Every structure is written in C-alpha cells, then in structure tokens.
Amino acid sequence: MSTNTPLKQRLAEPHVLLAPGVYDALSALIAQRAGFEALYLSGASIAYTRLGRSDVGLTTYSEVEDTLARIAERVATPLIVDADTGFGNALNVQRTVRGLERAGAAMIQLEDQTFPKRCGHLDGKAVVPSAEMCGKLRAALDARHSAETLVLARTDALSVEGFDAALERAEAYLACGADALFIEALRDSAQIDLVGSRFGQRVPLLVNMVEGGRTPMHSTSELGAKGFRIVIFPGGTARAVAHSLQRYYASLHAHGSSAAWAEHMFDFDGLNALIGTPELLAQAKRYA
Secondary structure (H helix, E strand, O other), X not given: OOOOOOHHXXXXXXXXXXXEEEOOHHHHHHHHHHOOOOEEEOHHHHHHHHHOOOOOOOOOHHHHHHHHHHHHHHOOOOEEEEOOOOOOOHHHHHHHHHHHHHHOOOEEEEEOEOOOOOOOOOOOOOEOOHHHHHHHHHHHHHHOOOOOOEEEEEEOOHHHHOHHHHHHHHHHHHHOOOOEEEEOOOOOXXXXXXXXXXXXXXXXXXXXXOOOOOOOOOOHHHHHHOOOOEEEEOOHHHHHXXXXXXXXHHHHXXXXXXXXXXXXXXXXXXXXXXXXXXXXXXXXXXXX
C-alpha cells in the first residue's frame, strides 16, 4: 500500500493500520521513509518538544496548526492529528477543524475532557457531559470541507466515570456520526477484548499504546485480531529521542567530543542525504 493512499480508503482495507507518533517535519520524514501508511501528530509530543513541558493543556491551537502545516508540506503520508478538546466550545471546535483540515489533516481527533485537558494516562482528568461532547462532534462534522476528512471521537470517561460509562459515551458519539472511535486508557486485556468485540465490526476503532502507560502493551497484529483498525504509538518517538539525546549530551560533556557517538549518529553528509539536500540544490540550479 502506498504511503499516500487516502486514509478513508486505507481504513476500508481489512488489515490493521500502524501509525507512529511524530512531532515535527524531520520525525515525519523519517517515519515516511520507514514505510508507514499513516502518521499520528501527538499533542503530547508537541508539548514535550516545542515547550519542554508536560501534556497538561498548555499546547494551543495555533501551535498544533503550525506544526501540522510544516509536516504536511514535507510529507505525503496521511496525518491523524490530536486536536485535544478542540480548544474550547463548539464554535472553537469548528475553527479548529477548518484550520487543521486546511493545514493537511486526514483525521482530526477530539476528546471529551474538560479544558485544560491532560494526558489520557495521567490521573486527575475530568470530562464534559456527553451531550456537550455530542454537540462538539456535530459542530466538527458540519465544519469540515470534505467528507474525506475524518473525525475521530475520543472518550476519557473510563478513568472518571468507569468502563460502562465509557462504552455508553462511545455509543453516543458513534450515533452522532463520528467516523472513528477511541476509548482512552483501557486498563487490561479484558477491556481491550470487550471494546474490540463491541465496536470493531461497526466503526474504525483506535487504540493507544503508551510505553509505561495504563494500557497493557500488545503488538499491532494482536490488536488487529481483536477488532482494532488503527494502532498508535504516539509518544514513543519523543521518548526515544529524549533518551538518545540524554546519552549523547552526557557523552559530549564527559569527553569533550562526539567521537564516541560516531557510529550512533549521522555525519554531515549523511543527514543531508536523508533530508534531500543534493536534490534541493539540483532543483535550485534550474532557476539559476
């Protein structure tokens, strides 16, 4: 499957879709080169990398839109975009959906937390009434320019109101017309199985794999067999990069040189080859 197959078309295929987290144009370019069919722009990872802060609602609409636009200009792979709560009420949601669609989103994720929100795997969350979230979803669906732009409804109610309430909210959001569903922070394999069996044949179902988070880790193939259509690893990229940078800076500080890391990093020519500098310079000659 081509990495620029429209997302709606790709989700009609029976096999599960694996979407890694990205946070800027470079991470997206590398992920595209690795062959992924979709990418997930994580709001948490924008907070980690642009702000050096936690995922506690500090990221703004304009920061997400700007990051998305820069990524979409560089890669053709469909982008699933974390739009948090829509950054306000139903009118804010409409502005968010129009802006993110214009910037290149293939799917826009909206959640039912109160604002400011926080990471779905942190304690202390709160959710808006189900009716309010349904209004925001209807506003989102009305705002999009194209039906090819998908709206993903996420509920964080499991940690607040319990598993049964989360299922009820998912049913309500599906009835509102959501194109895909996401029940955040499933606690065990039994909950994963129940969600997959209840919704997997009715709507594209997304599940979130967070290293060290609330949901037990499963492979993409295991989750696909349970009925999930999309599997995301949203923050793994930022965690891997942070771990690598921590070791690189420690080594550079200790040795006063990057020589010890030569086998673990690109040299000047290697990075330029990755980002296409020779091709860019050749293109410039056409206008000389």
